Amino acid sequence: MRNESDIELEQAMVNALAVLKQSEMDLEKKNNNKYWAELTLPFTLHDGLSKYTKAELDEIRKYLDIKRASSLRKPELILRIQEALPLLLEKLCLNLDEERFNLLSQMASNGGYINAPKLEHEQISYLRATGVVYTGKNNGNQVLALPTELIDTILSLTKDKRILETIKRNTEWIKLTHGLLYYYGTLDMNNLIDLLEKYTEKPLILRDYLTVMHDANTYRVEHNVDMEGYSNRRVFDPKKVKQEQRARAGVSFYPFTKQELLTAGEMEFVDRNEGYQRMVQYIVGNYEIDKDEADSIVEECVYAIRIGHAPNEILEYLGTRLEFMSMESVQAMMAQVIHVKNHTRQWFLKGYAPIELGEQEKPFLQSTPTASDKKPIHTGKKIGRNKPCPCGSGKKYKKCCGR
Numbered sequence: 001m002r003n004e005s006d007i008e009l010e011q012a013m014v015n016a017l018a019v020l021k022q023s024e025m026d027l028e029k030k031n032n033n034k035y036w037a038e039l040t041l042p043f044t045l046h047d048g049l050s051k052y053t054k055a056e057l058d059e060i061r062k063y064l065d066i067k068r069a070s071s072l073r074k075p076e077l078i079l080r081i082q083e084a085l086p087l088l089l090e091k092l093c094l095n096l097d098e099e100r101f102n103l104l105s106q107m108a109s110n111g112g113y114i115n116a117p118k119l120e121h122e123q124i125s126y127l128r129a130t131g132v133v134y135t136g137k138n139n140g141n142q143v144l145a146l147p148t149e150l151i152d153t154i155l156s157l158t159k160d161k162r163i164l165e166t167i168k169r170n171t172e173w174i175k176l177t178h179g180l181l182y183y184y185g186t187l188d189m190n191n192l193i194d195l196l197e198k199y200t201e202k203p204l205i206l207r208d209y210l211t212v213m214h215d216a217n218t219y220r221v222e223h224n225v226d227m228e229g230y231s232n233r234r235v236f237d238p239k240k241v242k243q244e245q246r247a248r249a250g251v252s253f254y255p256f257t258k259q260e261l262l263t264a265g266e267m268e269f270v271d272r273n274e275g276y277q278r279m280v281q282y283i284v285g286n287y288e289i290d291k292d293e294a295d296s297i298v299e300e301c302v303y304a305i306r307i308g309h310a311p312n313e314i315l316e317y318l319g320t321r322l323e324f325m326s327m328e329s330v331q332a333m334m335a336q337v338i339h340v341k342n343h344t345r346q347w348f349l350k351g352y353a354p355i356e357l358g359e360q361e362k363p364f365l366q367s368t369p370t371a372s373d374k375k376p377i378h379t380g381k382k383i384g385r386n387k388p389c390p391c392g393s394g395k396k397y398k399k400c401c402g403r
Helices: 004-033 044-048 054-064 076-094 098-109 119-128 146-156 161-184 189-200 206-219 238-246 260-262 274-286 291-306 313-322 327-342 354-361
Strands: 111-116 133-137 141-145 223-226 227-234
Touching: 004 274, 044 146, 054 076, 054 119, 076 146, 098 111, 098 141, 098 146, 111 133, 111 327, 119 133, 141 238, 161 189, 161 206, 161 223, 161 227, 161 260, 161 327, 189 227, 227 238, 274 291, 274 327, 291 313, 291 327, 313 327, 327 354
Parallel strands: none
Antiparallel strands: 111 141, 133 141, 223 227
């Protein structure tokens, strides 16, 4: 039976979560008001910059790398940016990929604006910080727009062969990098450079590459960089990934084709191999869950496998999403977990699935355990939205499997 102090503590936590949720809603509303304020079309660069705060103008100054301007007052800073931006536009475009350059091209070709596509907060912040793209609402529609002075320059850049070739190269760099990290998890800089040069069949221009990757990751976070090198954004222990890879010195990185890596480098790519699809079909066929939800469950299981979770830990997670009615249903689900684990390309195994390595990786190639091997599985367990996600990602449940 709970005592009075337990009840008070629980109520205090409920109140704190309510305050946090309200703060998040307030921040989202504030950002909405800022991003989608009324915008008159067409507009000049001076008009657009004048709507920004001094702090926002400083972000643009930093992005454009305008020197000796940090102490300027707002009117002076607007003039400096207004003078510098048209001259820097070509240089800025040399860091873009096809997705971002196509946004500029579409706006310029449509008289300077387009209806805004679905964008995350980070992407909107990035676009606004360039000083090139402005967000707002016009005739009731959310739009992305260009100042009139920049439209003709961008139209000319869409026909510039050197610009187009560089943007194509950047896109390839970004997709290959993200594809490599999707399958290998973490790569130190030397391995990453060697692999990129192998697949592009060209020497890597390191300074350009680092600039392009930093700019792309500011627009959409897909990787992390630290002392261990480059990592897939879902790797939370890159040191462990590299240790496991080094322990397999006799195993080379799995030889993916270039097209396989480019495909894996696409946004939100998921390797839905035979084992993956089989588990999705099993969940849909045996539980009252639609295919999309089943797919999200299996995606999290695959992620848990890649970070080194054991089958019992994955089954524990599944018990928070599904209701196991009997030990037979637990055993049947464990068989699915083992099958998908054996067919998942793993970071620790340098992109191989255990089934491909066989005898070399017996600890990773597992058979279905018997009932005597199993730990008790708690079913029907409810997870607080702000509790750590049981899949082990390190994120809150609401930001991970509870989405």
